[in-house]
Amino acid sequence: MGTAQDETRRPASRLADYWPSGLAVPAFMISWSILVLLPIVIIVAFSFLQMKSYRVVYEPTLATWTNIIVSERWFTVVRTLRIALTITAIELLLAFPFALWMAKRCRSKSLKAMIVTLLTIPFFLDMSSRIIVWRSILDVNGGINSLLLNLGLIDAPIQWLLYSEFAVHFGMIGSYFPAMVFPIFTSLVLIDDEYIHASGDLGGNPLQTLRYIILPLAMPGIVAGIIFTLVPLMAAFVEPRMLGGGFVNLLGDSINSALQELKYPTAAALSTIVIVALGVLMVVLVKLIGRREGNTSLFQVVQR
Amino acid sequence: MAKPENMGNGIEITRRTALGGMLGASGAAMLGSLPFGTSAASAADNPVVKVYGITSAQMNDWAHIKEAIGITIEWTPTNDDTGVFIRDVISNNVGETHDILIFNGGTQTVLAPQGLLAEIDTANPNLTKWADASKDWTESALVMADGKTFGVPIDGNADSFGYFPEAIGVDPSGSEEVSWGVMFEDERLRGRVGVDRNWSQSLCCAALFLNHAGRQNIADVANPTGEEAKAVVDYLIERKKAGQFRTIFSSFEEQIQLLSNKQVDALNCWEPAVRESNKALNANSVVYAYTVEGYFKWGHAAHVPAQAVDRGNIENIYKVLNYFIDGEYRAYQAIDRGYAGPNMDLGVEYAKAKGWEADKVQSIQNTADKVARKFAKPFVNLPAPPNADAIEEEWQRFLNA
Amino acid sequence: MTAAAIDTDNRNADPAMRRVHVRDHLRTASRIAVLLGGGALALIYLPLLWLAVMSFARNPLSGIPMPLTTMHYQAILNDVRWVKPLLTSIALSAIVALVCMIAATLVARAAIRMRKPGVMLLVSLAPLFIPGLTMGAALFISLRMLMNLTLGLWSIFLAQFIWAFPFALLMVLIVASRFDTRLLHAAEDLGATPWQRFWDIEVPLLRPGIIGAGIFAFLLSFNELLRSLFVRGQDTTMPIYNWIMAASQQSQVPIIFALTTLVLFVTLPITAASFWYVFVKLDKS
Numbered sequence: 010m011g012t013a014q015d016e017t018r019r020p021a022s023r024l025a026d027y028w029p030s031g032l033a034v035p036a037f038m039i040s041w042s043i044l045v046l047l048p049i050v051i052i053v054a055f056s057f058l059q060m061k062s063y064r065v066v067y068e069p070t071l072a073t074w075t076n077i078i079v080s081e082r083w084f085t086v087v088r089t090l091r092i093a094l095t096i097t098a099i100e101l102l103l104a105f106p107f108a109l110w111m112a113k114r115c116r117s118k119s120l121k122a123m124i125v126t127l128l129t130i131p132f133f134l135d136m137s138s139r140i141i142v143w144r145s146i147l148d149v150n151g152g153i154n155s156l157l158l159n160l161g162l163i164d165a166p167i168q169w170l171l172y173s174e175f176a177v178h179f180g181m182i183g184s185y186f187p188a189m190v191f192p193i194f195t196s197l198v199l200i201d202d203e204y205i206h207a208s209g210d211l212g213g214n215p216l217q218t219l220r221y222i223i224l225p226l227a228m229p230g231i232v233a234g235i236i237f238t239l240v241p242l243m244a245a246f247v248e249p250r251m252l253g254g255g256f257v258n259l260l261g262d263s264i265n266s267a268l269q270e271l272k273y274p275t276a277a278a279l280s281t282i283v284i285v286a287l288g289v290l291m292v293v294l295v296k297l298i299g300r301r302e303g304n305t306s307l308f309q310v311v312q313r
Numbered sequence: 314m315a316k317p318e319n320m321g322n323g324i325e326i327t328r329r330t331a332l333g334g335m336l337g338a339s340g341a342a343m344l345g346s347l348p349f350g351t352s353a354a355s356a357a358d359n360p361v362v363k364v365y366g367i368t369s370a371q372m373n374d375w376a377h378i379k380e381a382i383g384i385t386i387e388w389t390p391t392n393d394d395t396g397v398f399i400r401d402v403i404s405n406n407v408g409e410t411h412d413i414l415i416f417n418g419g420t421q422t423v424l425a426p427q428g429l430l431a432e433i434d435t436a437n438p439n440l441t442k443w444a445d446a447s448k449d450w451t452e453s454a455l456v457m458a459d460g461k462t463f464g465v466p467i468d469g470n471a472d473s474f475g476y477f478p479e480a481i482g483v484d485p486s487g488s489e490e491v492s493w494g495v496m497f498e499d500e501r502l503r504g505r506v507g508v509d510r511n512w513s514q515s516l517c518c519a520a521l522f523l524n525h526a527g528r529q530n531i532a533d534v535a536n537p538t539g540e541e542a543k544a545v546v547d548y549l550i551e552r553k554k555a556g557q558f559r560t561i562f563s564s565f566e567e568q569i570q571l572l573s574n575k576q577v578d579a580l581n582c583w584e585p586a587v588r589e590s591n592k593a594l595n596a597n598s599v600v601y602a603y604t605v606e607g608y609f610k611w612g613h614a615a616h617v618p619a620q621a622v623d624r625g626n627i628e629n630i631y632k633v634l635n636y637f638i639d640g641e642y643r644a645y646q647a648i649d650r651g652y653a654g655p656n657m658d659l660g661v662e663y664a665k666a667k668g669w670e671a672d673k674v675q676s677i678q679n680t681a682d683k684v685a686r687k688f689a690k691p692f693v694n695l696p697a698p699p700n701a702d703a704i705e706e707e708w709q710r711f712l713n714a
Numbered sequence: 715m716t717a718a719a720i721d722t723d724n725r726n727a728d729p730a731m732r733r734v735h736v737r738d739h740l741r742t743a744s745r746i747a748v749l750l751g752g753g754a755l756a757l758i759y760l761p762l763l764w765l766a767v768m769s770f771a772r773n774p775l776s777g778i779p780m781p782l783t784t785m786h787y788q789a790i791l792n793d794v795r796w797v798k799p800l801l802t803s804i805a806l807s808a809i810v811a812l813v814c815m816i817a818a819t820l821v822a823r824a825a826i827r828m829r830k831p832g833v834m835l836l837v838s839l840a841p842l843f844i845p846g847l848t849m850g851a852a853l854f855i856s857l858r859m860l861m862n863l864t865l866g867l868w869s870i871f872l873a874q875f876i877w878a879f880p881f882a883l884l885m886v887l888i889v890a891s892r893f894d895t896r897l898l899h900a901a902e903d904l905g906a907t908p909w910q911r912f913w914d915i916e917v918p919l920l921r922p923g924i925i926g927a928g929i930f931a932f933l934l935s936f937n938e939l940l941r942s943l944f945v946r947g948q949d950t951t952m953p954i955y956n957w958i959m960a961a962s963q964q965s966q967v968p969i970i971f972a973l974t975t976l977v978l979f980v981t982l983p984i985t986a987a988s989f990w991y992v993f994v995k996l997d998k999s
Contacts, residue, residue: 037821131758
């Protein structure tokens with residue numbers, strides 16, 4: 010990617026000098042670009058083709074695009090984005106305070122190790138079986154409804170606890186929590202306690218310390234956390250299937266359904282919308298943070 | 314399994330013995346049951362037939378076939394996803410590495426015209442049981458394309474829906490014929506019905522119901538045109554909005570859970586889900602319906618890829634195909650899964666000859682009777698109907714509604 | 715949520731009183747933070763505990779744990795078809811993790827030294843914006859249909875690497891973006907060789923990010939299904955095996971519940987021990 014010619018701050022710190030990155034990185038980036046950009050080009054190109062009895066017809070057409078607009082299929086992208094953004098926001102609210110506590114207030118290293126363990130383990134376990142368990146808890150004759158009925162808090166079982174958008178959101182909160190905590194925790198751990206103490210000594214209250222010291226320094230972690238959560242959420246299919254009960258049709262299922270009939274163009278068109286939507290979202294996010302936190306590029310070295 | 318089959322093969326013994334020594338007896342037993350050492354096993358005197366197929370057509374133990382006809386089956390499993398199967402055959406060339414392809418019968422209408430499948434030689438001397446099999450199977454849409462035979466039907470069933478008899482006040486014995494309307498518009502079941510997310514299972518059965526009720530006139534319910542599918546989906550959307558359906562399910566586990574926790578009163582599940590649920594509830598709590606209108610009739614077909622014909626293994630391939638329509642496979646599939654298939658009588662004969670318990674023999678007979686009764690009605694499902702594009706697009710409207 | 719409360723503190727004149735108030739508020743804030751995080755953890759572990767209980771039930775999906783039985787655990791021992799996919803997955807994920815750690819470290823340290831790393835970062839992170847199934851389909855079309863290659867473990871590796879690398883890169887970047895390159899100049903002035911500067915100064919400072927990258931890459935790869943499905947050729951990983959068995963029309967739930975419980979109780983001590991080692995033993999500072 011022509012990294013070597015980039016200007017650097019000091020003559021002696023040319024990238025090529027930073028062995029072993031110097032040669033390896035350009036080589037890696039060139040092959041990576043081919044590997045990743047080629048499929049993207051193919052996706053966009055395929056959305057202008059059509060399938061006839063499970064065979065690609067190599068003849069440009071807008072039929073796929075008109076179809077997904079007429080059948081309102083594109084709307085699954087909007088619905089998925091809405092749910093993914095809601096969950097990302099919820100996770101951020103849950104995870105940031107918790108990560109801050111873990112990084113700065115939790116004194117016991119063993120406890121910290123235990124929490125990190127608990128956050129890691131779910132990745133090893135089968136998603137479907139974890140989620141299917143919720144069904145017997147949330148259903149009309151499930152645990153929560155029985156409890157509420159017995160306590161006399163409700164007269165009839167609550168229907169919307171299961172097979173609803175509520176259930177899908179509820180199921181997702183646990184699943185995507187670790188992905189938000191990890192990067193934020195990593196960035197918070199790195200903040201030198203001296204800065205925080207200095208802020209206090211200079212008369213800054215905790216809120217000011219949070220706003221002017223911790224948040225800017227944790228920003229790379231927060232952005233990474235948002236990406237780590239939002240991106241897998243866009244492909245979520247276990248929760249909407251198991252807990253949405255066919256009332257919450259999301260992107261992953263829509264693409265899957267198209268591919269079961271080998272409708273590559275339809276899957277490609279839906280994906281093109283996602284790529285554009287996520288791209289716009291990220292640009293907005295980076296611009297917003299950039300404006301708030303001054304002009305420093307997000308992942309640039311903190312220049313002191 | 315760790316014991317070498319062929320004592321003349323010295324290398325094989327050494328290798329296995331060494332492994333056994335290294336890993337201990339249990340480790341070796343484990344390895345033995347995995348498809349290791351496959352290349353050594355394909356010697357002429359230890360024939361192997363490689364199958365790429367859907368898991369539900371598998372026997373619980375392939376040792377039976379090894380014992381019966383001396384052929385080792387090597388199975389590469391796949392799911393029931395039509396797209397994946399067709400992709401693997403067309404683009405991934407599974408035919409170059411596998412001898413038999415097993416999937417929901419009907420994909421030959423897509424694959425055969427492209428020259429990917431070999432026509433079945435129904436007169437092959439190793440295919441001894443073909444002539445005995447009923448034409449309901451051997452000449453059905455499960456295996457035919459353009460008037461030629463491109464597959465051997467190996468098992469199948471007629472799917473309907475499971476229901477709790479007391480919920481709709483019918484005879485608990487379950488032999489009474491019930492209308493599909495129970496699922497779609499019975500007021501007593503409002504909000505107590507589960508629908509399969511798979512459109513060929515749900516949309517086509519709704520089409521069957523609407524046709525029978527005289528509300529639609531769909532020429533082929535297994536392959537409605539875009540317009541016809543639209544009409545059916547409009548009806549289903551109206552029912553969905555009216556609150557008839559509690560949930561739309563997609564996995565076998567969900568089917569069992571919905572029935573065994575009594576979360577629904579009716580759902581168009583697979584028959585094994587009813588069997589599983591009745592194990593958790595009392596026997597015969599859930600009934601798998603005999604219907605007024607008809608059934609989603611499906612079957613697994615075994616195809617021979619075009620590339621397999623000249624590999625010198627064709628004799629063994631036909632022996633395996635024949636095994637699939639003979640008594641032993643029939644008997645085990647009926648006992649293990651409740652599936653029927655061609656030559657059910659041979660299954661009963663086999664079980665009697667082997668001295669199986671009376672209730673097992675009876676259960677095979679029951680499966681035979683059940684399927685004979687159900688197969689008299691329409692319709693045979695097509696896993697890859699020509700209008701799949703348009704139907705799938707319409708079905709998305711239902712899911713999004 | 716405690717923001718308003720803390721804000722009023724500012725107007726408190728007496729510094730000593732103020733410090734006490736701040737401490738109280740911080741304690742309340744900590745409690746709320748722990749409550750939120752603990753709640754989220756409970757959402758993860760309540761179903762897992764219930765699942766572990768039900769793995770001993772005769773009918774795990776019935777919602778009633780009785781009668782208790784160990785039959786599903788015996789069934790696991792009798793059916794060993796899942797062993798090979800599991801071993802394949804573990805080995806593959808380990809390789810993906812290793813390659814990700816190396817590549818992410820090299821790219822991240824290059825990125826922080828560039829004045830305009832924007833394009834490089836965008837290209838590196840691009841796979842994040844492509845839905846998994848689509849990426850799988852696109853890779854399948856390019857590798858198989860256009861380049862006519864025979865797919866197998868190598869293409870699964872490639873697909874999983876493309877998925878995991880952006881996450882690994884972000885993990886290292888979080889740490890690297892805080893890295894002060896002047897340390898290296900100082901070391902250079904003191905006569906350290908490039909290798910010494912890299913291995914003795916940079917790597918230890920980047921270690922939390924590199925370890926995080928490895929963990930994330932391993933986990934993402936271990937669970938990857940959507941892309942692997944397209945490029946698997948005829949190889950089978952653990953998620954693919956589970957996906958295949960879902961169509962077997964024989965309930966896998968009893969076995970999967972038992973297997974999940976086993977995995978839970980095997981990975982828990984191992985993971986705990988390794989994190990304890992990283993956090994308590996390695997981190998003497």
